[in-house]
Amino acid sequence: MPLPLLLFDCDGTLVDSEPLLAEEMSIGLNSVGLPFSPSDYLGEFRGSRFRNIVARLQASHGEVGIDQLNSMETTMRANLTKRLAQELTTIPGAKEALQQLSAYPSAVVSNGPEAKIRTALQATGLDSYFAERLFSGYTANCWKPEPCLHLYAASIMGFNPAHCIAIDDALVGVRAALEAGMKVIHLNRFPDAETTPENAIMISNMFQLPAVVRQLSQEVSPSTEPYYSEGK
Structure with a gap:
């Protein structure tokens, strides 16, 4: 599959x-x-x-x-x-999660400028996991909490939004991905201050991510046909 x-x-x-x-x-x-x-x-x-x-x-x-x-x-x-x-350092468990999920197609979707994304990934040694698959709000000219940045990334990568899993710690990103029609995992590192939105799945640390992704993968079944949104 x-x-x-x-x-x-x-x-x-x-x-x-x-x-x-x-x-x-x-x-x-x-x-x-x-x-x-x-x-x-x-x-x-x-x-x-x-x-x-x-x-x-x-x-x-x-x-x-x-x-x-x-x-x-x-x-x-x-x-x-x-x-x-x-x-800069990595979020605890992030590198381990990426290693365990390395077989999955993946990309970074960020409100920050592309140069900032590259600097952050290079400084922490995470750039090898994503290569050029970096999607910036400044490149797409749309920013979270609007869904267009996630939709832009999915279309360029050739995936239907329903066949994507978004992982985000910020509520603006969680809401954007939900509105885009994606499965969403909320890394809620501040559970006393933030409430995970309905229909998103909460994890409290990145060590939990691989198991949740594998479980969701049974529900998200990409077709073999690439997806392209209108106008892309």
């Missing part, structure tokens, strides 16, 4: 980049007068597109000039890239 496509989120699912990202966001946003703390990202905004966070903050604290925002974001991302290359 053909195996389903596994679509992995990156930040917080494969690599422990979110604390670094939250710190650099806080430094950058505060430098342009937008109050923001690392706990804000790790709480309310985890997994969200950066410009959506900026828009929310500007609505509460006032507009910032576009040139100033662009300069701040460039500096923030450059500093983050350096820290990812030097400090």
